[in-house]
Amino acid sequence: MKKEHASRRVARQGPSRRRSTGSVRMPFPEWLGNYTTTWLRPDVIAGLTVAAVVIPKALAYATIAGLPVQVGLYTAFVPMLIYALLGTSRVLSVSTTTTIAILVATALDSVASTRDTANLLTASATLTCMVGVTLIVARLLRLGFVANFISEPVLIGFKAGIGIVIVVDQLPKLLGIHFHKGSLLHNLLAIVHEIPQASLVTVAVGAVMIGLLVALERLLPRAPAPLIAVVAGIASVKLFGLPAYGLATVGHVPTGLPPFTPPDLQMVMTLCPPALGIALMSFTETIAAGRAFARSGEPTPQPNRELLATGLANLGGAFFGAMAAGGGTTQTAVNRLSGARSQLSGLITSLAALGTLLFLAPLIGLMPEATLAAVVIVYSVGLIQPVEFREILKVRRTEFIWALVALVGVAVVGTLKGIIVAIIVSLVALAHQMSDPPVYVMGRKRGTNVFRPQSTDNPDDETFPGLLMVSPQGRIFFANATRVGEKLRSFNAAAKPKVVALDLSGVFDFEYTALKMLTEAEKKMREEEGVMLWLVGLNPSVLAMVRRAPLGAALGNDRMFFNLDTAVARYQTDYARG
Template structure:
């Protein structure tokens, strides 16, 4: 066989085989030998480089509507039409109200809403989400405009907002196109809930002065300052309070009444839902009428008896390419991170939530493409940053939306409002718009019941939640976002770094019906057919197992350790330090009096005082260190740092157990690259003396070398029919003779335990024509298919060498 490229590289650099052991698999099916091949660097690149099929799939994924638009039908059309028009009645007043939050004229809210609804459907993977103006993003845009204009008063408010939308859209579109949507998973639910709650409190408190007609309050200050200034200004309340408070009361009353009637009359639940949904439009129409009656002779908004919206120009008066220059980029640069985070948080969190509720899965990367494209093109029609809206998405979902195409019908409603209803908008009371905003953001506040659930799951995250809310209240929303994201990231890193594995012991369990245990403290007689098996639980019962159960170490000097949450450069030292200290406390050196002279002892092991015995009876009674079994079922990847730490620990234990060597067994290794890392570090192989370091014990023709049976590690095998491997269904670890072993004849002791394969037509227990083949490669006998096999193999070798 031709020399492989890795071996040629080894020879080129003078690397000996025993420094980098490899076995070239060349076994043929049916020859009884299975040699497991290492994954190669070429395979790595083949797995990660795009193929022609993946490129075609990527292109198709950019336009998801192609997968469902050809199946569009009248039923879907009716559902989309109803949902789209319903949302349209909500988005028109909300859009204008949120534009005022952004320090922009009300028409900009309609521009932004139109673009979001008109464009999103083509890129959507969510049928429920609605893209447009939202309260939180509008508030941030308003603060950005105020800050920038303080430094650059020559920059127009709409130019700042449109420039911010354009840059944010370009960034989000890029992230989506490279399919990095997974970054949204780094923002946990706690941070989202804290941000939403803090922002809702900030927005609601900022709208109260306008609701009450109180002047002189800086609504862009910290929330607590706004509340204090509002309380101080209560004596100056004007007539606006009548238009605001009554509107706010009416909104909440209608919602409560519709919910009450829906519960009382479930058959009419849909009717009451639509009435509740239309409450915003109904209240706006009612208060426009009241305002018209009070101000019908007024020609200027400033002469009205209470503050009204004023002139709203019809059509797209601000369409055109936004002006972006270096000065504008420098001015908005500090606010880009928080703006991008908010756009991502609101949209992805809402779309994922409604996807789970309505039984479909969104593609976060594609959703970033959608909002990126919307914000990239929106500024050309006058739009400012837009993202998903919680309230309108909930309405759209409950209204029976069938496809993302419903957004087109909402866009038509917004378009009609822009061209046909702008003269009516002149009379909208500003206090009523403030009531609408307070009513909308109230749903963003996390209810106490939800916070209590967080507390039951993770108390430390509730502390982060309140820290973010308080920081938002006493400083600003941006600081609250940064704190919660940074704190949860730090918590994640801390948990990874301080993750603690467990030493396991062995117990025998029986599978019985729960009713068997109803005898309480009385003795229980197990059914005759109760099956038993050996399982592994924490020696110290830290996994919640019953402390009445006696958990024994599998064998003196054999230690079983389970990694609980990965093994990497962050936590490798913590894991291995704990493993070392524990094993040293439970074992002794092979040579107790190894240091004959006092000066030969290391400084960190000075031994007993002068005149005392060299070692105690308790120490002499401890077992020798024989083997370490590592359960890597929770480990997906091993990096260079953790692999080197494991090598150092192996060498340390070998010095501790000298002249013996410590065996290392591995169970649950499911990643081939993890196996390769361990093999490259000298683990998993046998050197012919029972120690799993160095080369595999195979001759040139790959026949298994003769070894002492007591040093031959057990491997799991399976019975196959007609040369086709079947799935393993059970593993016998009892060490007793089984029906399977009888079926395969005089199998060697080293080829046990046997895992048999169940087929639909043949029972392996009764079959005599099957072949016994290894589950994993025989060239890596110290990688085991499960923990039971690994422990049994370690015990077998330890007892044989005792």
């Protein structure tokens, strides 16, 4: 009876466990089942604090994308709400980011005019819907690992390029000048040319706002600096009547719930390439922010679940006017520092955005455009981190060059193509590393059995006349076998040894093409040069492969060794007389 009872219990538990690990279906918010009342107060405080930061920035990001400011509120409401219900990160705050906003702007520029608001909103809904569908399909295909395809140096360069593009894009609003926008260089030259026509009132408001934001960030880092700047900007318009002196304001912002905005299927083919790039960047930023702020003891964000949650957040937001969304590092940091304990804080932020839509929209219309530009510039400059470039250069010059290539790619060819440049640079970097693995000539630390690469820092290491000890590292396969062979021949020609001990302890895989080349090299060394090849430190899979190949028969057990120490001992015994 006990066994039967246990089997029934396991049967009841089975489906639930399968859903948590493998099924695409998502259960009712899991965090609610573990929620404790002690979390309520910190979650509410954190949610309201984040709202004070997210809402003004969301308005600013909408202007980056060339969309009406209310789209920022829609994005802080619907995607935030859906992610809070379905996401795996307790503190991740999902609306949009500077990177996504500039990518959206580039995408929309190809299908809609900023003067045709209705068409622009339809294009945005279509793009956001496609981003959501892309992320959901990626989840079905279990492509969460794709986020790892952009290396950190390349991502640093890409974001720095984005930061430069955004700052240059917002400068005209800060100066109160107007011109037809083009490439980055064109915009820079136009700004310089138009500076004499700048509005002094707009410049003054922009300068004050930037000074206020920077001062608050440095002196009162916990204060909602964007909200304070927005309130100050609106107050200045009300008190001093600045529009009469040429200051541009946001203008009419509709009050009420987000309108239903269906996508336009005719735009799908045009928007497909940028949607893929935006989906990749959305997921990359989301999973990076989620992992960065996960504490020990909390659930680690699950990449494939995050794909689905972020995809549904975008898909749901698309039909209610939201632009493409993703997790933001800054707002997530604010959420964590404000004491958030669960996804309830995201729900509170979402409801605050809804309250703003319903009751505060007329006030937002009074906000100076220079204020929004100041918010965008101050927080976009943070994407440009010279310190990170210096750190990369200090560690590795090659990867510093990759970071610069990504930066220049964004600035020169554009943001969407810049993603492709960033991915290509990452893949080329990976291919370069794999095609040229390190191969070391080894020595033994005197008085020990420790073997290490020969170096001028260790001139006292032992070597053994007539014995060349060489250690390649990594996977040896068709793409790098020739290069490894060239290095081995170079070392062999310089040392003129009797025996070459090839230490493969650092090689985790030896592909067929490489094995065939090694077989041919062994035969040539033995028959034409009188040099014996020994293999050392083979792992079980490589050893099994060698034994199944002709090389195993040629070497036999006598020329394969467990480690370099035993190989040296055999050499000293067998070749001491020579």
